[in-house]
Amino acid sequence: MPLDEANKTIEILTSAIDEIYEERAAVMDYQKLFDLAYKLVTKKYGEKLYDKVRQTISKHTKGVCNDINQQKEITFLPHLLTVWKKYRKAACTIRDLLLFLDEQWVERQSTHDNKIKTVFELGIFIFREEVLIKLTDRVQSIMLSIIRKERDNIEPADKFLLRSLTQMMVEIDKEKVYIPVFESKFLSESHIYYKIEAEKIFDSCTAVDYLKKIQQRLKEETDRADRCLDPETRNKIENVVKEEFITRYKDSVVNKEGSGVLVMLKDKKETELRLVYDVLGLVEGALEPTINIYREYVTEQGLAIVTSEEKNNDYITLVTEIIQLRVYYDELLLRISKTRKTNTFIRDKDFSKATKDAFDRVVNQNEKFSEYLSLLLDKKLKKGKQQIEEEQLDTFFDQVIMIFRHVKDKDIFEKYYKEHLAVRLLEERCASDDAEKLFLSKLKTEFGVQFTTRLENMFKDIKLSKDLMGQWNEYRTRPPIDMNIQVLTQGSWPGTTSYKIEFSEQDINKSMNVFNDFYQGQHNGRKLTWQYQLGNASIIMNGFTQKFEITASTFQMAVLLLFNDNEKLTYKEIETSTKIPAAELKKNLIQLTKPLDDGEQYKKVAKVLTVKASEDQQQSTAEGDKKKFTISATTIFATNNLFKSRKLKMNAMPPMTKQTEEGASKINQQVEEERKMVVDAVIVRIMKSRKVMTHRDLVLEATSQLQQRFMPAPNLIKKRIENLIEREYLERDENDRQTYKYLA
Structure with missing residues (x-):
């Protein structure tokens, strides 16, 4: 194609572009124009056509900025949108007309380092540079003014107008237009606005009203962002509100005099506590001051019970109140901090840990708590007025297990519980065997089979004794006195001292001798020791x-x-x-x-x-x-x-009472001796599997395994290691005295 013919063809196409901008494109022959563009590109005139198209588009955007800027405040933004729609429509039409130019020339000429804009992109780019960028300040000012008036309840915002404007900016160029022209200034001004508002509101209202205001502002901003702004702006404006209202006041609001979290806890205002959790929980770490107040308050309430002299004289009231307190806060957390996980609701893990920390301290503050807990179980499980109703058993046992988890030295509880269970079994004062076994099954589920083995053996002994009594009743030599005897396995039952007492009635002695002969006939080589005190x-x-x-x-x-x-x-x-x-x-x-x-x-x-x-x-x-x-x-x-x-x-039998100082001391001595054996067994088991370990690793591993029953002091483990070395279960490494070897 000759150059003259090419120039004439380009003039035809630029005239068509003029018609498009003058909105007279409906009468054009698009197929003919498309063919002309096709010929120009195929005849190597693509670059010349592209330059002429750019000049034509630029010609039509000159003066548009001044025309828009002459509009009054109220019509400025609507007129801008009208012009934008016209120019966008023109850009689309020109794109369709010169499609072959994009596909064959623009695409081939573009490189990674030098990307040439398509015809549509070129039209949008020229509008951005010649119109929108020059109007930035006024566009920004009016848009922010609309939002400010809505925040101040002066005038509701035209949501459609804002939405159209932000869509225009994002489409033109999100990074170079929407963010710098609108979003950055919007967020910056929002910081200032909400900083001032937060200061004003906090000083003049209660903690609850302040939190409600936060919820209101967050809803307003997220609704506006969803309807009018780019989706990514939603999180950003949310963070502005959270930073100014929550992060800056997370300590002050929960400690606010007369209406803070402590007041809510004391007055049991669960709805308000839930509000605190919902609002402050929106910011990571903002709940920490609340959790600290909660932990200290729960601890204070619990300590008031376990350190009360009056309640120490009434162990049932003391333990019952601690259980009730633990149950209350367990249920409270489910109401004020629950979150859905799959199909169940769970308590907030940080509040749950605070509750655990509080009751760990409370329960272990009173050194007699393990005994008191066992005594309460004894009251509820043995025959009498205070035994628990069958339908309440499961709930009661769950509550006992809940509080028992906090007991640090569980082996002490086991010691007392075994003694009390022994009395119930031997005196046949168990209200229900099913209840006794139900509690044991819950202990086994929670703390493992090792914790309940000896307790279960006690029940086995009772059953075997009943079978033995069946044979005893058929024994040919009848004793002078009717006797019901229970034979217990040494080691499974509480360690008791056997007293050698004397009876003035010889028939008792004769009856005991008859049974001894009977038993030796059944079990040759076994020795019976009479436990009169039981x-x-x-x-x-x-x-x-x-x-x-x-x-x-x-x-x-x-x-x-x-x-x-x-x-x-x-x-x-x-x-x-x-x-x-x-x-x-x-x-x-x-x-x-x-x-x-x-x-x-x-x-x-x-x-x-x-x-x-x-x-x-x-x-x-x-x-x-x-x-x-x-x-x-x-x-x-x-x-x-x-x-x-x-x-x-x-x-006339003496009632079960709290241990005397002497009795408690004796039990503690027994516990200490048993602990030594348990620690020895754990250390040997660990070393047998590992063969070689450093002192530090051995102490850590032993502590980890032992803490299910009691929390061992590092000094105790150290002494038991020394003892095992003396007994030649272990030896020190010749080159490193902090390393131990297992001796087979």
Whole structure:
């Protein structure tokens, strides 16, 4: 194609572009124009055509900026959009007309380092440079003014207008137009606006109102962003509101006097606490001050219970209140901090950890808590008025397990629980075997089979004893006294001291010998050791207007049998005759001198034995000694010949009480000894599998395995390692004394 012909063809095409901008394109022959562009490109005139198209587009954008800028404030943005729509439509039409120019010339001439704009991009670029960039300040100012008026409730924003403007900017160039022209200034001004508003609101309202205002502002901004702005702007404006309202005030709002988190906790305002969680939880770390207040408050409440002198004298109230407190905060967290995970709701992990930390401290603050917890279980599981209803068992046990998780030295609880369980089993005072086994199954699930093995063995012994009693009842040699005997496996039951006591009634001794012969015939080579302190007896009391039957301990039985031949005896005479240890004897004697009937009219006469002071004690009292009466060697005990009771069957056995200082010390000693053996076993097991370990690694591994039962002191582990070295289970490495080797 000659150059003249090419120039004429280009003129035809540029004239068509003029028609497009003048909005007279409907009468054009597009197929003819498309063919002309095709010929120009194929005849190597693509570059000349492209340059002429750029000049033509630039010609039509000159003066447009001034025309738009002459508009009044109210019509400025709508007119800008009208012009944009016209120029965008023209750019699309020109693109369709010169499609072959884009595909064959622009695409081939573009390189990675020098990308040539398509015809459409060229039109948009020229509009950006010649029109929009020059109007930046005014566009920015008016758009921000619209948003500011809506924030101040002066005038609602034209959402369609804002949306169209932001779409225009994003389409023209998001990075070079939308962000610098609008978004950056929008976010910057929002920071200033909300900083001022936050200061003003915080000083003039309660913590709850402040949090509600945050929710309101976040909703307004996210709604506006969703409807009017680029999707990526939503997170950015959210962060502005969060930074100015939450991050800057996360400490101040929760500590606000008269309405902060502490007030909410004290007044149990769960809705407001949920509001705190929902709002402050939007910013990472903003809940930390709230969690600290929560932890300290829960700890303070718990410590007030476990350190109360009054409640320490009433262990049931103490443990029950701690359990109730733990359950309350467990349920509270589910209401104020729950989040959905799959199909279930879970508590916030940080609040849950704060609750755990608080109750770890509370429960272990009172060194007798393990004993008290076991005593509460004993009250609920044995026959009596305070036993728990069957339908409440599962919930009660779950609550006990929940609080038991916080007990640091679980082996101490096991020690007490085993003693109390032993009494319930041996005295047949379990309200329900199913309940006992249900609690054991929960312990096993929570803490493993090793924790419950010995407890389960106790139940096995009881079952085997029942089977043994079936054979005993068929034994050909019958004892003088009816006996129900339980044979216990040493090691599974609480370690008790066997007392050698004496009975004045020879039939008892004969009966014991008969059973011993029977048992040795069944199990050759086994030795029976009688545990008198664990037994009880049913005694018929004759000599009164009626026959009364009392359930007494074995020690009480030995004492009462003496009064078959004696009307009165001194304490010393009773002690000498029975050989019962002093502590046990006094405890059982005192119970026999108390009324066995709770009827008001029987308070004085329902005593099996009467007690009176010796002449020395009477003289001391007469001389003004106000000391409390105590049992001495010369204290006289006598049968109560006036005994009366509305009940024919009564219980005289000493009740289960808290351990004395001496008893608790003894249990602690037993626990310490058992711990040594457990630590030894764990260390040997670890070293047997590892063969060689450093001191540090061995201590860490042993601690990890032991903390399920108790938290061992590093010094204890160190001493046990030394002991195992002496006993040649381990040896030190010759080149490194901090490394141990296992000796097979």
